[in-house]
Amino acid sequence: MFRKKRAKQKPDATAKQLMGIVGEENVLYLKGDLLSYECDGYTLERGIPRAVVFVRNTQHVSDVVKQLNELEIPYIARGAGTGLSGGATPRGGEVIISLVRMKRLLDLDLENRQAVVEPGYINLKLTQSISDKGYYYAPDPSSQYACTIGGNVAENSGGAHCLKYGVTTNHILGLEVVLPSGEIIEIGNSGVPDQPGYDLLGILTGSEGTLGIVTKITVNILKNPEGKKTGLAYFDDIDDASQAVSDIIATGIIPAALEMMDEIAIEGVEASAYPVGHPSDIAAFLLIEVDGIQEGIDDQIEDILTVCKSNHVRDVKVAKDEAERSMWWANRKMGFGAMGAISPDYLVQDGVIPRTRLPEVLAHISAISRKYELRIANIFHAGDGNLHPLILFDASVPGESDRASKAGSECLQVCADVGGSITGEHGVGIEKSAEMRFIFTDEEMAAQTDIRHVFNPDDLLNPGKLFPEPGRCVEVKRDEKKVSV
Ligand SMILES: Cc1cc2nc3c(=O)[nH]c(=O)nc-3n(C[C@H](O)[C@H](O)[C@H](O)COP(=O)(O)OP(=O)(O)OC[C@H]3O[C@@H](n4cnc5c(N)ncnc54)[C@H](O)[C@@H]3O)c2cc1C
Incomplete structure (x- = not known):
């Protein structure tokens, strides 16, 4: 009896066009290969991308973006995939543009205490590369052995030592960015501390990969x-x-x-x-x-x-x-x-509160733990009030994932209620987009989505992230106008 040989999956037209830009060896399209990209560190939601393309330089990023615009195919930038809010998770059918092969240290200027890196450069590697010269890079997320500086910029990542030294945005001096139009722009990098005009560096840092793809980063380094x-x-x-x-x-x-x-x-x-x-x-x-x-x-x-x-x-x-x-x-x-x-599974939450409210907020979190019958561990950057309730659950027990998700949302509600915020460093992504309503009014959200649409008018870059249903037209009460949120 001969078993019928399964036909080898062939690249579709999109994958072939991407191969034409970056080479055959830099595109994944087989279902088995794509499975590794179905989520980031937030595992409660998953989606399969259409393809993964590994870019090696800025021109690749620009050409890939232009091609996908022409095809009207949505796309997502991805670093190491250690994000904890689903920022790099496909909703289904996007092309993932992976920056991990753009991983060079491009320049080191000790006199001016600056380094220039590609976005796929791993955070810890920067400190390791300069420590013998007496310098280090301050933002130190606990994932620093794996996460990329491009991902850190997108999430405005923090870390244990950010209490004294500030988070990523305080250490970024300039960026090269590929806009959703495919154009390449440089922001910051002027050598002076402040520039006239809008603070684009501030807007891009922490924008969770929804305004542009960062292809080069100039960072501030500190003396040990x-x-x-x-x-x-x-x-x-x-x-x-x-x-x-x-x-x-x-x-x-x-x-x-x-x-x-x-x-x-x-x-x-x-x-x-x-x-x-x-x-x-x-x-x-x-x-x-x-x-x-x-x-x-x-x-x-x-x-x-x-x-x-x-x-x-x-x-x-x-x-x-x-x-x-x-x-x-x-x-x-x-x-x-x-x-x-x-615990077989856990969900990391990330709220911020005024430090003085710690005892009452921890008591609330304990009550949430009892209500949902799930253990909640707390590990946090206490000095800056950045809480990380870790909700322990077992996804194989029917209903537990859902209970964990609800418990997480209630923890964020408590943070918002005491005058805090729904994220300190892990971003909003997919996970907390509904919770944005805990802290922003429709009008405030509309002001932000207006900015998104200036950069990303067709919402092809990282759709479905950061705001509740971005890209969809819904009524909000602002000057009787219809705006997308
Ligand atoms: C064990 C563990 C500990 C962690 N500890 C911390 C911590 O202490 N502090 C902290 O802040 N975070 C922490 N994180 C979360 C995570 O590591 C950070 O958010 C990190 O910055 C993500 O980097 P990444 O390269 O993995 O990005 P990804 O997960 O690949 O992407 C994250 C987001 O950035 C976007 N993006 C990635 N690269 C680019 C680019 N070049 N241009 C534009 N957008 C881009 C993606 O589209 C996505 O929206 C932790 C995660 C884990 C798993």
């Missing part, structure tokens, strides 16, 4: 601090830890990092590949780092630990050497992934 001290403070009561956070900032010392983990999060990281032996019976710990000139650095960490002591801390310690400090940080940066050790 002379000294660093890192401490841990263990608390029996999470309210005491939260109060300590407010009191530390109130002293006027701005730590380089001020991170918090609660007891479920600690259970996860201690079961991960980087356990450090945190006590298993504490309610929360603070991981604190100060840096700057050597003189006075010991006093700074001592002052902060004294504040912890006045908030009923159980125990405090200071890292004795770089090895111990690195171990503590590896444990913290493993935080999200470590949830895999204690």
Whole structure:
């Protein structure tokens, strides 16, 4: 009996046209290959792209965009796909333009403390490439070993050390961008701190790949601090830890990092590949780092630990050497992934609140956990009020994914209700587009979608992201006009 040989899938006309621009070896079109691109780190929604095209230079990006415009096919820029809000996830049928093969460090200007990178350059690699010269790149998302600087620009990413040094937008000096028309523009890069006209650099940074595709980035690099001290403070009561956070900032010392983990999060990281032996019976710990000139650095960490002591801390310690400090940080940066050790699935949320509201918001999150009967771990950049409730669930149990999603949305509602926001650093993407209504009126949303339509009039670039149903015409009450939201 002969089994009929399955016919090999052939590239369709679109894939062939893309191959004509970037070469056959730089286009994926087989169903099996496309599966890897059906979502990013937010896995509750998925879609299959029409093709994936790996561009190698700016001209490729421009030519591919022009071609797709002609064919009226939507497209999405993608970096490493570590996004946590579905920004790089296809809704179905888009072409993914992957920037990962544009990964060169193009220029290093130590005198002016600048580096120029391609968008696929991995975040951590930049610091690794310049640390022996005494410099580093400050924005340090916990995914920095994998995520790209292009993705960081699109999401305006933050990280543990952004409390003192600011998020991505504070470190971007210039961009080269391919607009949805296919035109290539340069913004910033003038060598002066401010430029006349609209702040296009500000608008593009954090626009979640909906206004243009970033093809070159000039970043600010910093001199390594002379000294660093890192401490841990263990608390029996999470309210005491939260109060300590407010009191530390109130002293006027701005730590380089001020991170918090609660007891479920600690259970996860201690079961991960980087356990450090945190006590298993504490309610929360603070991981604190100060840096700057050597003189006075010991006093700074001592002052902060004294504040912890006045908030009923159980125990405090200071890292004795770089090895111990690195171990503590590896444990913290493993935080999200470590949830895999204690739960089959988890959903990362990302709200921001005024720091002083921490105790009441954490109590609300605990109530949400009880309501949906799902454990919620908390790992967060406490110093800047950027919460990450991690909702643990099992997607194989009917209804649990839905409950996790609802619990996540309620956590964001709580953040909005106390005067915070629905995202601190992970972006809106698909995941939180409905929640934009928690913080913006129709009129405010229309002002933003007007900007989107100036850059991206046909909504072919990353459709269905950031705003509730972008691209669709619905009535909003603004001067009796019909606008797209
Ligand atoms: C374990 C883990 C920890 C994380 N920790 C943090 C953290 O501490 N802080 C933080 O901010 N985030 C964090 N993230 C989220 C994520 O890593 C960041 O959002 C990161 O910036 C995404 O980069 P990427 O290269 O993976 O982009 P992708 O996921 O590929 O894309 C993200 C968005 O950017 C757009 N995009 C990508 N490249 C370009 C480009 N060149 N031009 C225009 N648009 C583009 C995409 O269309 C999409 O909308 C974490 C994620 C994980 C999985």
